[in-house]
Amino acid sequence: MTTKGFLGIDAGTQGLSIIFTDESLKVLATGEGDYAMVSGLGEGCYEQLPGDWDAAMQAAMTQLREKMSEEMEVLAIGISGQMHGEVLADADGNSLAAARLWCDARNEAEGNELTEALGVKMPKRITAARWLWTIRNRGELAGKVARMTTPAGWLAYQLTGEWNLGIGDAAGMFPIDQSTLDYDAALLPKYDSVASGPVPISQLLPNVRKAGEDGGALTGNGAKLLGLPEGIPVAPAEGDQPAALAGSLIANAGMVSCSFGTSVCANSVGDRAFKGVSNTIDHFCAPDGKPINMVFLRNGTTYMNSVVEMFGQAINRDGERAEQRTSGFESVIPQVLNSEPDCGGVLALPFMDDEPGLGVNRGGTAMLLGLNAENATPGNAVKAALLSTMFNMRLGSETLDEQGFPRTELVLSGGLTKTPQLGQILADVFNTTVTLLDSAEEGTAWGAALMAKYRSLVIGGEAMTWAEFVGQQQCSKTEFKPDPDNVGKYEAVYQRYKRLIAVQPYLAEAATESQ
Numbered sequence: 376m377t378t379k380g381f382l383g384i385d386a387g388t389q390g391l392s393i394i395f396t397d398e399s400l401k402v403l404a405t406g407e408g409d410y411a412m413v414s415g416l417g418e419g420c421y422e423q424l425p426g427d428w429d430a431a432m433q434a435a436m437t438q439l440r441e442k443m444s445e446e447m448e449v450l451a452i453g454i455s456g457q458m459h460g461e462v463l464a465d466a467d468g469n470s471l472a473a474a475r476l477w478c479d480a481r482n483e484a485e486g487n488e489l490t491e492a493l494g495v496k497m498p499k500r501i502t503a504a505r506w507l508w509t510i511r512n513r514g515e516l517a518g519k520v521a522r523m524t525t526p527a528g529w530l531a532y533q534l535t536g537e538w539n540l541g542i543g544d545a546a547g548m549f550p551i552d553q554s555t556l557d558y559d560a561a562l563l564p565k566y567d568s569v570a571s572g573p574v575p576i577s578q579l580l581p582n583v584r585k586a587g588e589d590g591g592a593l594t595g596n597g598a599k600l601l602g603l604p605e606g607i608p609v610a611p612a613e614g615d616q617p618a619a620l621a622g623s624l625i626a627n628a629g630m631v632s633c634s635f636g637t638s639v640c641a642n643s644v645g646d647r648a649f650k651g652v653s654n655t656i657d658h659f660c661a662p663d664g665k666p667i668n669m670v671f672l673r674n675g676t677t678y679m680n681s682v683v684e685m686f687g688q689a690i691n692r693d694g695e696r697a698e699q700r701t702s703g704f705e706s707v708i709p710q711v712l713n714s715e716p717d718c719g720g721v722l723a724l725p726f727m728d729d730e731p732g733l734g735v736n737r738g739g740t741a742m743l744l745g746l747n748a749e750n751a752t753p754g755n756a757v758k759a760a761l762l763s764t765m766f767n768m769r770l771g772s773e774t775l776d777e778q779g780f781p782r783t784e785l786v787l788s789g790g791l792t793k794t795p796q797l798g799q800i801l802a803d804v805f806n807t808t809v810t811l812l813d814s815a816e817e818g819t820a821w822g823a824a825l826m827a828k829y830r831s832l833v834i835g836g837e838a839m840t841w842a843e844f845v846g847q848q849q850c851s852k853t854e855f856k857p858d859p860d861n862v863g864k865y866e867a868v869y870q871r872y873k874r875l876i877a878v879q880p881y882l883a884e885a886a887t888e889s890q
Contacts, residue, residue: 376445378403381831382601383824384432386456386526387615388476391431393439394820395447400828400848402821406439408432413473419480422473425462425529429600432530436601449603451831452534452593453610453823455618456527458547458659461505466521468532472513475505476526482508492569493562495550496652502548503566503576510572517572523548523579531612533600535591540581541610541826543617543667546659549580553648556664557583584611586621586662586826586841587833610830615819616642616669617662619788622822623812626661626845629783633768633801633809635791639672641768645780655732655771662826663841668780670771672732672764676790678725678741679760683707686753708794710754711761716803716864719750722875723759724882725767733770733876737883744875761797762865765804766872785809795853802855804869806862809855 380397391408408431413422440447459477464470475481477500485507486499497504502525510517524532525548528540540548542556549566552559563577570576584590590611598605613621620642623632628646633639645666649658657669686707722745728738743756775782785807791797795811802809829844839847 377448378443378445379448379450381824381827382449382452383820383822383827384435384452384454384530385615385618385818385820385823386428386431386454386530387819388457388478391428391435392820393432393435394824395439395443395449396821396824398450398828400821400824404439404442405820406435406437406442408434408438421476421479423476423526424473425470425526428526428530429533432533433600440602447603449607451608451610451827451834452601453618453825453827453830454527454530454534454612455615455819455823456525456530456544456612458525458544458614458616459500459502459505460526461502461509462524462526462529463509463516463520464522464524464529464532465519468522468536470529471519472516474526474529479505481505481512485511489566489569490652493550493565494652495559495562496656496658497550498657500547500657506572506576506579507570510570520573520579522581524581525612525614527612527614528581531590531609534593534597535609536594536596537591538581539584539590539611541590541613541617541662542583542585542664543620543660543662544612544614545581545583546667547614547616549576550658551583551660551664553664553666556585556660585664586611587829590830608830608834610823610826611662613662613823613826614659616640616659616667618819618822618826620644620661620667620822621825621845622818623786623788624845624848624850625786626663626665626842627783628665629781631782631785632788633785634788635764636675637677638675639670639764639768641670641772641785643668643670643772643775643780643782645775650778653732653774654734656774661841668775670732670768670775672730672767672771673728674725674730674738674767675764676761678723678727679757679764681727681741682723682743682757682760686757704794707753707757710752711758712796714752714754714758716861717868718755718759718762719752720745720747721750721755721759722868722872723756723763724875724879725760725763726879730767733767735876735879735883737887739886740879740882742882758800761800762804762868763872765801766869769805769869770873770876782807787811798853798855799858800865802857803861804865806857806866808857811853811855812850
């Protein structure tokens with residue numbers, strides 16, 4: 376027996392995963408491969424070896440095949456990977472150095488410099504900022520570089536022999552012009568005037584490809600890596616954020632992908648290009664090129680977790696912290712759900728770390744305000760901590776509201792999905808419908824498989840757009856509609872929170888002076 380289907384490959388920060396789906400995109404088997412950071416680097420330095428990704432891909436494919444009871448006929452392959460990395464290769468396609476990853480912190484100054492010079496947001500994560508750092512700090516290496524790509528782009532090159540990249544991942548390397556859906560031609564020479572690199576950056580960047588377009592086909596080398604026949608079509612390799620949007624079936628303007636975890640991320644599909652520069656908002660593209668405005672917050676649910684832990688059972692002296700945290704959530708979350716929108720008057724700040732996008736330059740001001748004998752309950756304290764995270768996301772989104780970008784639906788993923796009822800609170804805070812997909816855990820590898828299926832359909836002559844294709848996918852989901860009785864109550868709390876945010880610098884100053 377032979378099963379036809381699609382392969383989805385995802386190269387994350389911690390490891391690589393591969394899934395095989397049937398033609399309806401039901402996951403039939405999975406495989407995983409591991410790799411580690413390069414050791415011995417300084418603080419804030421994060422690198423991995425591209426060869427380790429190749430080996431992990433082979434290992435994951437071997438594991439996946441062992442789980443299959445039938446032969447696979449792969450119709451198309453999709454790839455996703457961690458965005459913003461800097462993978463450098465010579466003219467023969469050989470890796471020249473370890474790849475610097477999205478979390479590498481060595482080029483914040485370059486990002487700020489480029490933002491000022493180009494007049495568009497160039498965060499320190501963007502590959503172009505990393506390349507500027509390399510030119511200035513590793514000149515000998517820079518002189519050998521003939522090609523530059525991302526982790527997903529590297530895997531695509533290993534499989535196809537072509538330097539192509541999906542437009543979403545490409546936007547994480549250099550800004551995209553929404554009128555041409557290619558690298559911004561007006562900004563390329565401006566960048567070169569700042570960088571003074573050995574060659575124009577346009578000669579190094581991969582070719583931009585949109586969803587459904589030709590991402591190459593499996594070569595002999597690719598066939599050897601995966602143990603598959605040559606010639607299988609490969610969808611344009613995408614970054615993990617665009618692939619996650621695909622996996623959450625987000626394609627239309629106004630849809631927002633929200634993830635609450637250690638950090639908070641809200642990716643909003645726009646209907647036009649963003650104007651100006653905002654400290655709060657970064658920009659990339661969906662797989663079909665639609666603009667994505669990303670609100671990213673460093674301070675996520677960690678503070679809420681800490682408050683839960685305080686109210687959970689006492690941590691035993693053997694340090695079984697994870698078990699005690701679970702029991703704490705089991706006892707506290709029902710109280711959170713029963714707490715009033717104003718938390719009995721309790722407000723919280725979650726800033727265990729700084730939050731540059733919101734103008735919070737110092738952490739150490741995580742706190743509860745307004746406690747008294749009547750409202751000092753676990754439910755009120757934990758809910759106030761949760762609301763502070765949601766309010767920060769709303770603050771970060773205000774610039775989008777000012778420019779009139781649509782917001783029609785919040786699609787929730789991440790830690791909050793473990794308690795789906797919390798989606799109702801988010802719906803009331805934003806006065807927007809919140810959707811929780813039952814398949815939320817399938818992640819970016821499934822999004823890659825989805826892109827593979829779309830590529831296969833385009834090859835077969837299907838004329839539908841990416842948004843139409845995504846809209847046709849069926850998925851069980853739960854919806855939370857805003858409660859009119861609570862929307863106004865949360866709005867009042869939000870306005871109080873904004874007043875508290877305004878005095879945060881003074882709190883930070885007081886906390887510093889008391890140390």
